[in-house]
Amino acid sequence: MLRFVTVERFAELSGYTPHAIRAKISRGIWRHGDVVIKAPDNRILIDVQRYEEWVLSATQLGQLRSNTPSQSPLPLREPAQRPVVGASPPPLGARKTSKGLRG
Structure with missing residues (x-):
């Protein structure tokens, strides 16, 4: 098997579109010089060997993460309160209105 393949051939082999x-590539998930290289004729090629290393490293990282408790950097939000069906609306002065519009 070839080590370097075109994007189209890699799509056939990997199942990615x-x-x-x-x-x-454009998001920087696969970087130029790593999984992606530019051939002397300026064609973009995928390094299949480096792709496989990327998959294995991500898999091993995922296994490490599954052994540690998840710590989200974002605080949990309280669920939004739903209006009670049949309840009367708040007084007119309590409503927020957009600038320039009168309610």
Whole structure:
């Protein structure tokens, strides 16, 4: 098997669509010089060996993460209060109105 393949050939081999592959490249998930290289004729090629290393490293990282408790950097939000069906609306002065509009 070839080590370096075109985006289209890699799509056939991996199951990713060409669009998904290009999105990973443009978002920096797969970096130039790592999983992605530019051939002397300026074609974008995928390094299959480096891709496999990327998959294995992500898998091993996921296994490490599953052994540790999840710590979200964002605080949990309280659920929004739903209006009670059949309840009367708040007094007119309590409503918020947009600038320039009168309610």
